Every structure is written in structure tokens, then in C-alpha cells.
Amino acid sequence: MSLPFQPDPAFWKERRVLLTGHTGFKGAWLAFWLTRMGARVTGMALPPATNPCVSDQLQIDTLCDSRFVDIRDPQAVDAVVSDARPEVVFHLAAQALVRESYREPLVTFATNVMGTAHVLDALRRAPDARVAVMVTTDKVYRNREWHWPYREDDALGGHDPYSASKAASESVIESWRLSF
Numbered sequence: 001m002s003l004p005f006q007p008d009p010a011f012w013k014e015r016r017v018l019l020t021g022h023t024g025f026k027g028a029w030l031a032f033w034l035t036r037m038g039a040r041v042t043g044m045a046l047p048p049a050t051n052p053c054v055s056d057q058l059q060i061d062t063l064c065d066s067r068f069v070d071i072r073d074p075q076a077v078d079a080v081v082s083d084a085r086p087e088v089v090f091h092l093a094a095q096a097l098v099r100e101s102y103r104e105p106l107v108t109f110a111t112n113v114m115g116t117a118h119v120l121d122a123l124r125r126a127p128d129a130r131v132a133v134m135v136t137t138d139k140v141y142r143n144r145e146w147h148w149p150y151r152e153d154d155a156l157g158g159h160d161p162y163s164a165s166k167a168a169s170e171s172v173i174e175s176w177r178l179s180f
Contacts, residue, residue: 013038016128018084020071020119021092022064023048026135028055030090035063042084044069044077045093071115074122081122089132091119094166096137101162112165113172120176134173139163 017034021027022043034041041064048055060066065084069076071093094112095101101108116134123129141150142157156171158164 007037009037015039016085016087017041018044018081018086018089019064019092020044020090021094022060022066023053023055024092024096025054027090027092028053028058028060030092031055031060031064032058039088041065042080042086043067044071044080046070071118072110074118077118078122078125081119081126085128086123086126087128087130089119089123089129091116091132091134093119095162098139098160098162101160101165105161108161109165109168112162113168116169117172117176120172120180124176124180136166136170136173140167140170
């Protein structure tokens with residue numbers, strides 16, 4: 001089976017990439033792939049939450065410049081962005097657990113909404129940043145309990161703190177995209 005496109009290793013070679021959430025499952029695999037393609041990855045995340053974890057098994061801390069930073073801290077985010085001088089950014093960092101969002105709704109909103117705003121605001125001052133891929137979830141859409149997939153033009157919503165915080169982060173992303 002062939003992919004509809006083949007990633008060009010020449011594009012990624014020595015490319016400065018900032019990856020938030022590099023200690024999570026998807027972030028660790030993305031860091032692994034990017035470094036294999038030749039990118040210079042700076043990871044920004046909290047320490048891994050589980051033991052064992054995929055980031056330890058893939059030895060991500062040996063493959064990239066791994067920074068343990070809470071994205072709720074705007075000065076720390078600014079410092080990492082300034083040091084990394086990213087050209088490409090993948091923002092995956094989040095409080096991503098629905099049950100945890102019920103236990104700690106304010107932490108969920110602070111991380112997912114304000115953390116995203118802190119990353120975007122730091123990127124506003126990053127002269128080399130050319131593209132930012134901001135990852136959220138399909139849970140941003142108002143749950144209509146229907147049987148087909150949601151589409152990007154469906155209404156945002158979310159009745160639980162996780163879904164609502166990710167829908168709100170979509171609004172933050174759109175605001176920064178249109179404003180800056």
C-alpha cells in the first residue's frame with residue numbers, strides 16, 4: 001500500500017520544529033518520526049504521566065531537546081519558543097482526559113484554552129515561525145448523537161468541561177489566525 005503522498009525527508013532535514021505535548025502518546029510518536037526525518041525537534045510538555053510510557057520507550061529525551069514546561073505559564077512558554085526559534089510548530093499539549101475534566105475543570109480550561117493562547121501569543125513574536133498545526137479533537141463539535149462523522153463546519157459545543165474547553169480553544173485559534 002502506498003501513501004497518497006510521500007513525506008520529503010529533504011523538507012524536514014535540519015528544520016526547527018517545536019512540538020508541544022511530546023511526552024504524550026501521539027506527541028512521542030510524532031517526535032520520533034520528525035527526528036527520523038532529520039528535524040531538530042524541541043519538545044515542550046509536562047513530564048510523562050504514566051510509567052511505563054511511550055516517550056520513555058522511544059527514548060524521546062535523547063532524540064530531541066526535551067523541555068518540561070507547563071503551558072499555563074506564559075513566561076516559560078515564551079522562553080522555550082524564543083530558544084527554539086521554530087519554523088514549524090505542532091501544538092498537541094492538552095489536558096485530554098474527560099473524567100479528569102470533571103474532577104479538575106479549572107485546570108482543564110486553563111490548560112486547553114489559556115495554554116493554547118500562551119503558545120499562540122509566543123508564536124506571534126517568533127520571527128521564524130511559518131506554520132502552526134494546532135491539534136484539538138472531534139469532541140469540539142456539539143454532540144447530536146447521530147450516526148455519521150462530524151464535519152469541520154458543524155457547530156462547536158461540548159457539554160462536559162473537556163469538550164467545552166477544546167471548543168473554546170478552537171475559538172482562540174481562529175481569533176489568532178484572523179487577527180495575527
